[in-house]
Every structure is written in C-alpha cells, then in structure tokens.
Amino acid sequence: xxxSRDAGDLLDRIAQTSGQQRxxxxxxxxxxxxxxxxxPSAGGGFHLLLSLIALLVALLAAMMPESHAGAVxxxxxxxxxxxxxxxxxxxxxxxxxxxxxxxxxxxxLASYGPAGHHLDPVLLRTWGRRAWVxxxxxxxxxxxxxxxxxxxxxxxxxxLGAALLVLLGWVAYLSVRFAxxxxx
Amino acid sequence: MPDTWQPSIALLRAALASALLAVVAxxxxxxxxxxxxxxxxxxxxxxxxxxxxxxxxxxxxxxxSVLREGEGTPLQVSLEHAEGVEHAVVALNTHRWTATKxxxxxxxxxxxxxxxxxxxxxxxxxxxxxxxxxxxGLVAAMSPSAGYQWGPGRLPTxxxxxxxxxxxFDSRAPAPHPIGLVGTNPARRPGEGSEFSSIRPFQPGxxxxxxxxxxxxxxxTLHVTSTVAEQDASVLLLxxxxxxxxxxxxxxxxxxxxxxAVRAAGAxxxxxxxxxxxxxxxxxxxxxxxxATTSAGRRHLRVVLDTLAAVVPGEHREADPSxxxxxxxxxxxxxxxxxxxxxxxxxxxxxxxxxxLDVVVVDTLPDGVDVGGDxxxxxxxxxxxxxRAQVLDKVQRAGIPVVAWRGPxxxxxxxxxxxxxxxxxxxxx
Numbered sequence: 231x232x233x234s235r236d237a238g239d240l241l242d243r244i245a246q247t248s249g250q251q252r253x254x255x256x257x258x259x260x261x262x263x264x265x266x267x268x269x270p271s272a273g274g275g276f277h278l279l280l281s282l283i284a285l286l287v288a289l290l291a292a293m294m295p296e297s298h299a300g301a302v303x304x305x306x307x308x309x310x311x312x313x314x315x316x317x318x319x320x321x322x323x324x325x326x327x328x329x330x331x332x333x334x335x336x337x338x339l340a341s342y343g344p345a346g347h348h349l350d351p352v353l354l355r356t357w358g359r360r361a362w363v364x365x366x367x368x369x370x371x372x373x374x375x376x377x378x379x380x381x382x383x384x385x386x387x388x389x390l391g392a393a394l395l396v397l398l399g400w401v402a403y404l405s406v407r408f409a410x411x412x413x414x
Numbered sequence: 415m416p417d418t419w420q421p422s423i424a425l426l427r428a429a430l431a432s433a434l435l436a437v438v439a440x441x442x443x444x445x446x447x448x449x450x451x452x453x454x455x456x457x458x459x460x461x462x463x464x465x466x467x468x469x470x471x472x473x474x475x476x477x478x479s480v481l482r483e484g485e486g487t488p489l490q491v492s493l494e495h496a497e498g499v500e501h502a503v504v505a506l507n508t509h510r511w512t513a514t515k516x517x518x519x520x521x522x523x524x525x526x527x528x529x530x531x532x533x534x535x536x537x538x539x540x541x542x543x544x545x546x547x548x549x550x551g552l553v554a555a556m557s558p559s560a561g562y563q564w565g566p567g568r569l570p571t572x573x574x575x576x577x578x579x580x581x582x583f584d585s586r587a588p589a590p591h592p593i594g595l596v597g598t599n600p601a602r603r604p605g606e607g608s609e610f611s612s613i614r615p616f617q618p619g620x621x622x623x624x625x626x627x628x629x630x631x632x633x634x635t636l637h638v639t640s641t642v643a644e645q646d647a648s649v650l651l652l653x654x655x656x657x658x659x660x661x662x663x664x665x666x667x668x669x670x671x672x673x674x675a676v677r678a679a680g681a682x683x684x685x686x687x688x689x690x691x692x693x694x695x696x697x698x699x700x701x702x703x704x705x706a707t708t709s710a711g712r713r714h715l716r717v718v719l720d721t722l723a724a725v726v727p728g729e730h731r732e733a734d735p736s737x738x739x740x741x742x743x744x745x746x747x748x749x750x751x752x753x754x755x756x757x758x759x760x761x762x763x764x765x766x767x768x769x770x771l772d773v774v775v776v777d778t779l780p781d782g783v784d785v786g787g788d789x790x791x792x793x794x795x796x797x798x799x800x801x802r803a804q805v806l807d808k809v810q811r812a813g814i815p816v817v818a819w820r821g822p823x824x825x826x827x828x829x830x831x832x833x834x835x836x837x838x839x840x841x842x843x
Contacts (some may be wrong), residue, residue, distance in 0.1 A: 318446055331433070368449060
C-alpha cells in the first residue's frame with residue numbers, strides 16, 4: 231500500500247515537472263550516457279549487462295534527483311571505468327570526467343525545488359561560471375597526471391602512504407565540517 | 415521551522431563519490447580516476463568553503479486580508495538573517511477557489527550577494543466569496559553552490575475574507591412601502607419632495623415658489639403645485655443557505671444556487687444602501703452569524719457583506735419558521751433569495767407574507783442543473799423539480815411574486831406591481 235502510494239506520488243511529481251526540470255533530468259541521463267560511450271572509446275570494451283545496470287541507475291537518478299540514487303550512479307560509473315578501462319590518460323578521460331560532472335550538475339540543479347520549480351537565469355549563470363571553474367580544474371589535474379605519467383616515476387610506498395594520508399585528512403575534515411554546528 | 419542548515423543531497427553525493435573513488439584510485443594506483451572525480455572535489459570544496467554561519471527565520475504576511483471575489487493580493491514570504499542564502503523556494507499549497515501566480519504556487523528567489531533579508535512574493539487570488547485559509551505551504555533555502563539546505567519549513571496559514579463580487583443590480587422602481595423619514599422613494603402622503611402630486615388651492619404655510627401662476631390666473635384663485643413626500647424604504651434580505659444546488663466554479667465559472675443568492679444579496683444591498691435606504695439581512699441555514707440588523711449607510715454595507723461572506727451551506731434542523739423572529743418592521747419589503755427547495759425557506763416566506771409585508775421571492779435555481787449521468791439521479795431530480803413546481807404554485811397563489819435572478823432590472827416590474835397593489839384599497843380580514 232505504502233509502496234504503491236509512494237510510486238503514485240513519484241509519478242505525480244514527474245508529471246508536474248516543468249520543462250526546465252525535464253531538461254535537467256535528461257541531462258543526468260546524458261551525462262551517464264557520455265561516460266558509458268567514453269568507456270569503450272577509451273579502449274575499455276563494451277559490456278552490455280553493466281551498461282544496462284548503469285543506465286537503470288541513471289534513470290532512477292533522473293527520476294529522483296533529490297535522492298541518493300545520484301551518488302550510486304557516480305560511484306557505479308567510476309568503478310566501471312576502473313574495471314573496464316586499462317589506465318588511460320587520453321582525451322576520452324576528459325570526456326568521461328565531463329560526463330560525470332554533467333550528471334552531477336544536472337542532478338543538483340534538478341533537486342533545487344519541488345516539481346514545477348523554475349530556476350531563474352541569474353542562478354543558471356552563476357552555475358555556468360562554477361562549471362567553468364570545474365572544467366579548468368579538471369584540465370589542470372589531467373595535465374598534471376599526464377606530466378607525472380610522462381616522467382614515469384618508480385612506485386614508492388612513501389608516495390602511496392602520503393596520498394592515503396592526504397585523502398584520510400580530507401575525509402576527516404569533511405566529516406568535521408558536516409557535523410559542526412557553527413551556525414547561530 | 416527548521417533550526418539548522420543540513421548538508422544537501424548534492425554535497426553528500428559529491429563528497430561520498432569523490433572520497434570513495436579517490437581512495438580506490440590511490441589503492442589501485444589509477445591516477446585517471448582522480449581526474450574523473452575532480453569536478454566533484456571542486457564542488458565539495460566550494461560548498462564547504464562557504465558553509466553558512468547564520469540560520470534564517472521565515473515569516474509570511476498578506477497585504478490585504480479582505481478581498482472581493484476575483485481580486486488578488488500579494489503574499490510575501492520573508493527570510494530574515496539570510497546572509498547564507500543564495501536561493502530560496504516557496505511552495506504554496508493549492509486550494510479550491512484560490513489561484514496563485516505562478517499557477518503551481520512555486521516561486522524561487524536568487525540573490526547574487528549576501529543579504530540580511532530576502533523576500534519572495536506570490537500573488538494569491540480568491541475566486542469565490544467566503545472565509546478560507548490561504549498561504550500555507552513550505553519554504554526552503556539553499557546556501558551557495560547548493561552545499562547546505564535549510565528547511566523545508568511550514569508556512570503559517572492566513573485567513574482571508576472574500577466579499578461577494580460587486581454585483582450588477584439596478585432598479586428604477588420605487589419601493590412599494592417607504593416608511594422612513596427622508597429618502598428617495600415617493601411616499602403616499604403629500605409633503606416636500608420633487609415628485610408631482612397635484613395642483614390644489616393655496617393654503618396658509620404653502621411656499622410662494624410653489625404657486626402655479628397659469629392655473630391661478632385662469633381660476634382667479636391662488637393655486638400651488640403639491641408634491642409627494644420622499645422617504646427611505648426598509649428592505650430585509652432573507653437568504654436561504656439550507657440547500658446548495660449546482661457546482662460552484664468561482665467567479666469565472668458556473669455558479670451554484672448559493673453563489674447566485676449571495677451575489678444577488680450583495681448587489682441588492684449595495685444598491686439600496688447607496689440610495690439611502692435601510693437594509694437588513696437574515697440567513698436561513700446553519701450559518702452561525704446569521705443576521706445583520708436593519709440599518710443604513712456605507713459602513714453597514716460592509717457589515718452585510720461580511721455576514722454574506724460567512725455564509726456556509728447547510729440546513730438548521732431545529733429551526734421553526736413559525737417561531738422565528740425576523741425583527742422586521744411594518745412596511746418593510748422582504749426579498750427572499752432562495753431556490754425554494756428547503757421547507758424552512760418556504761414556510762418563512764409564507765409566514766412573512768401573511769403578516770402583510772411585501773414579499774418578493776428571487777428564484778436562484780439555474781435553468782439547467784447538471785446532476786450527472788446516472789439515470790436514477792436524473793429521475794430523482796425530476797421528482798424534486800415536480801415537488802418544487804408545486805411549492806412555487808403554492809407561493810404564487812399566496813400572492814407572493816416569484817422572479818428569476820437576472821441582474822439589473824430583476825425587481826422592476828414586481829416592485830411597480832407591488833406599489834400599485836399597496837395603493838389599492840384592501841379588504842379588512
């Protein structure tokens with residue numbers, strides 16, 4: 231009874247979405263599609279079952295951008311890349327990163343308000359600027375990894391340990407920031 | 415209202431996915447995965463760097479609490495301490511007989527720079543008379559980069575009073591029994607007024623400017639033009655709210671019998687009060703506030719319209735028409751607005767007519783009432799209409815005129831006939 235009511239509510243919400251929200255939900259699907267196209271193009275081969283699962287998760291994320299389906303989608307796409315693609319630092323990596331960013335950005339904008347909410351141009355322009363910053367940062371990291379790959383440095387336990395420490399520190403910092411009741 | 419900012423779904427998604435994939439990248443030695451999660455990391459950094467420090471508070475207010483049907487008023491939702499807010503969303507619940515602009519009641523406001531106060535305005539229109547709750551809904555806010563979310567919190571409900579639409583009613587016929595002191599209705603007794611009565615011989619006390627010189631010269635005795643006095647009339651509106659038939663679609667759609675009755679009562683009251691007459695109102699039904707005493711003036715019009723706005727459909731089961739006190743003075747004109755489907759209204763009408771008052775029934779039942787496609791309901795409605803025809807016949811045989819409401823001029827012929835009847839000699843009972 232509750233499941234059918236929830237499904238009914240979901241369908242009602244989807245029916246009430248504005249044209250802009252439908253476009254943004256399509257953007258989530260398009261972002262996932264870009265990553266799925268980039269994986270075989272980067273030499274990863276095509277896996278029908280995994281691709282179908284990823285598309286199903288993408289569909290869920292597009293229908294419910296305010297849910298955690300989007301997080302599952304991003305992790306799924308990242309793991310597919312790791313599993314299917316051998317190490318690749320070519321242009322298709324940038325395309326896949328753009329796809330990930332597009333899916334996340336569209337899910338974020340689609341979850342800004344209830345069904346029927348229309349985002350104003352001021353907010354969209356602001357997000358356009360933010361997207362450009364992310365693109366520039368991604369290209370910078372891509373160039374840096376390309377440089378490190380070109381230098382062909384030997385594997386080092388210290389480097390791995392340092393990277394893990396940096397990551398753990400970052401995760402700990404995020405956890406503290408999320409939990410801290412700073413607001414008055 | 416929510417009291418803290420919470421990490422948004424977007425921030426949690428970006429943080430979880432970027433942290434997990436970055437750990438995998440380091441563990442399996444895949445720098446390309448780091449490139450893949452860079453947009454997510456950038457978003458997380460942007461969100462965390464601009465975590466809001468102050469919690470906003472929301473309030474709402476209506477510019478006007480009393481409207482006419484079809485009129486709108488802005489509902490303003492204000493967020494105080496909105497320094498950490500980049501985008502706020504207001505979503506009002508939609509109700510019957512209210513309309514919002516935009517139609518779904520969802521409005522978003524974006525601020526480019528930190529502000530102490532952020533306002534979102536939604537235009538709200540009431541499309542039917544009555545008292546109803548309005549302005550309930552949700553309000554939420556997002557911090558810059560959609561990192562943190564405040565709300566959604568509930569907005570308080572506001573009560574709005576919608577007065578009946580300014581009616582289109584006009585009557586050139588005078589009231590049949592003007593009984594007041596000063597007014598615009600020609601009375602039956604001679605006096606100071608503007609309506610011609612007769613030319614009669616001069617009497618001490620007559621004004622010189624009333625001398626009719628032509629007749630005086632012809633007859634060789636002074637004659638004057640006499641006029642009839644002008645008095646105000648007393649009108650009692652009897653509104654039957656016992657049964658509501660038809661579908662009410664607001665000011666722009668189809669009207670139910672109660673819609674027609676309330677709007678007609680408002681229009682008639684407005685017309686007579688603007689003319690300087692006295693108007694009273696009595697509601698026959700379950701409405702709690704069911705009477706407005708007979709009085710005059712523009713302020714009294716507001717009292718009448720307020721009483722009309724409080725009308726609710728429903729029959730008063732314990733009402734006994736023969737024992738009802740209408741507090742109506744002799745000479746008053748009673749206008750009954752009813753579809754004549756409720757026995758209480760019929761009994762009250764005949765009771766008032768038997769007291770010698772001038773009673774007019776305004777039939778508020780529309781011509782074609784849609785009762786649905788079920789043949790049993792159609793049959794039942796036909797039977798009900800046959801019963802009603804009998805009631806109408808009984809009322810008309812009691813000397814009570816019945817007229818259908820059609821706006822301006824509805825009462826003209828009836829009032830002229832009642833005026834003539836009032837001037838005729840009566841047989842004492």
